[in-house]
Amino acid sequence: MKPWIKKTLAGIFGVSIAVGGLTACSSGHHHRGPMSAEKMAEVRGKVVERVSSKLDLNDAQKLKLNVLADKMEVQRTAFIGKAADPRAEMQAIVAGATFDRVRAQTLLEEKTRAVQANSPEVISALADFYDSLNPDQQQKVRELMQRRKGWMARG
Template structure:
């Protein structure tokens, strides 16, 4: 497997855990389809960090590494969301005419994969540093949560 593909997959795993798990645990189903504001993202980040800190009983060093991971995820998200157009809107524009706009679809995919490729090394490093700082019992708790696929997140966050 190519090195960049491995990094992308690992980066996606890390992003999926924190963003997906955090959003599932804290979002309380946003009914609006509007993109999250910076203030909402910051508030969500703080809630996720607080809950993860309590659930995993993180010390100050581990909390700092979790903060760096959250920052790396935010940079990755910003890179993926660059351009301001929502992916759903882009998809709708691809099928708006009588034929599928293949060139626009390819450019869209290349832009997104390029963003992932550029930001993945920092995300992988941040996730690795955070995970490696966990004690074995904390790592096991995290693995147990991930093996459930995010289901039962209430039990994870409540400890």
Template sequence: MKPWIKRSLIGLFGAGIVLGGIGACSHRYDHHRAGGEYESKYTQKMIERVSSELELDAAQRERLVQLGERLREQRLALVGSTTEPRAELQALVSGPTFDRARAQAILEEKTGAVQAKAPAVLDATAAFFDALRPEQQQKLRDHLQKRHRWFGHG
């Protein structure tokens, strides 16, 4: 095979891999825009999946729902009143120097949100885990040991 054909094929193959990788990474199902109806559908799907995997009874399922609500509250507190987080972060570097004061304010806001909501999340997590039967707890441990998320992503 002539060298120029070989180089062309390698170049096309490499470009195909790069473009395929970019395309795969860019298709994210709009998770960054998740909210409202999508969020509630995702939450219900997660609760159904965990409930079936661990064979939860009604009381355990209710604790799982409460845990989901606490996690949602914490996520909303972390987001805060920011409607455009990317623009807020870009504003930190838009001037001639890094806006340390604003960055510190953002950090304190997010840290405060975690500190305010974390006890409720921990309590809900403990209540859910403690309500599980030993075989359910072991199944959960095994699942976490695999470093594998629910729904097979990873």
């Protein structure tokens, strides 16, 4: 695999993890159950605004960033699946005297299919957004990604 493809895939994976982490942790440690649509929209708005301000995006770039956020939300929703409580799915795998390998494999395959089905759209949206950035903004993205705490860290 070519180095730029590896870096792109690693970047997409990192962005997906960051968005997932932000959505999971956004309302603090007392959060229970799935995040409401209103709270998700609030968190998404804050993330988009933070990225927009850090990179000084113009309106066209903000539009592409919103398209990326839409695609990532579709990816997240597909990854979570139809289960009301994803944690319960994992608990069920280890509930018996033995590890439920079949159930674990089925869950893994379901999640993998969800990622594979939506990844081309996420990659395309990420590429469109990144390509719309000017060289200075692209450099800032690279620099922010190099920071130890990540580029969405406070401060």
